Amino acid sequence: MTDSADLDSRAGLPGELRFLLEQHPRDTWETHDNLGGLMQFWLSRHDGFRTLGETLSQALESFREGEIAAERFGGFLAPRLQHFLGELHHHHMIEDRHYFPVFMAAETRLVRGFEILEGDHELIHERIGTVVTRANELLGLLGDGDRDRIRRAADHYAADSDRLISGLMRHLEDEEDLIVPLVLERGEAELGVG
Template structure:
C-alpha cells in the first residue's frame, strides 16, 4: 500500500542515529535533560499514532458492519479531520522551528533532516489522498448510503498507509531528535 505513494519504507540509516546508542529510547524519560517540552512533543506523536489507528479500525468496523454508517461518518469526520489538520500544523512547526534548532545544535542532524523533510512532503500526499477519499464517503452518506459504504473500501488502504507511514516516520524522527535534545540539553 505504501508503494502507491512511493514513500520510503526502510528505517532511517544507522549513520543518522549517531547518538541513539548513547541515549537509548528506554532511558529517555529518566534523563535529566528530558523536559516537559520534549514529553509534549512525544505525546503529540503518540496521539497521531492512536488517531490513525482509530481511523483504520473504524473503517474496518463499518466494512464489517460492526458499526452503523452514520456513526462511522461522524467518527471519520472528527478523527480524520483532526488527524490531517493537526499533522499539517505539527509538521509545519517542526520544519520552521524545531528542526532548525536541532540543526544549529548539531549539524549531523542535517543528514536525517533531509529524509524527514521528504517524509513531510510525502505525508502531504498521503494526507490529501485519505482526505479526498474520506470526504467522498462523507458526502455520499446523505445521497446514497450503499455507494458511501462501497467507497469506504477505498478509505481502508489510505488509512492503512497513513498509519504505517506515521509509525515508521515518527519513530525515525524521535530516534534522531531526542538523543540530540538530551545530549545538548535543549528544549528546557
C-alpha cells in the same frame, strides 16, 4: 530518495544517523535528566497521533465489517479525521520552520536525517490530500444506500488511509530516534528550545 530514506520501505534511519541513539537508547529516555518539558510535550503529541490514528483505523474496520451503521460512522469519522489531519499539519509546520533548523545547526552530522524527515513531511502531506478526497467521497455516499458504491469508496479510503497512517507511524519513530537523543545529549536550554 534512496531506498534507505524511502518512507514505505525503510525499517528505521540509516545506521550513520543513529550514533546518538546508540548512546541514548529509548529505554533510558524517560529517566534522563535532560528530558525537559518541551520534549515530554512533543512526545505526548506523537503518542496522541498514534492513538488517534489507531482509533480511526479501528472505526473504519468496524464499519467495513458491518459493526457500525453508516450514519454513526460518518458522524464519528468526520470530526476526528479533520482534527487529526489539522493537528498533524500544524505540528509539521512548527517542526519544519522552527525546530528542524535549530537541530540541524546544532549537529551537522544529522542534517541528512532532517532532510529525510522533511521529505517525509512532504509525502505525508500529499497523502493527507488524497485521504481528504477519499474521505469526502465516502462520506458523500453514506446516505444514499448503494452498498456496492459505499463498499468501493470505503475500500479506496481504507487503502489510502492505511498508507498515510503506516507511513506516519514509521516517520514518528524515526523522528524521535533522531531528535530525542540530540536533546538528551545537549539539553533543551543549550539547544535554545527549552
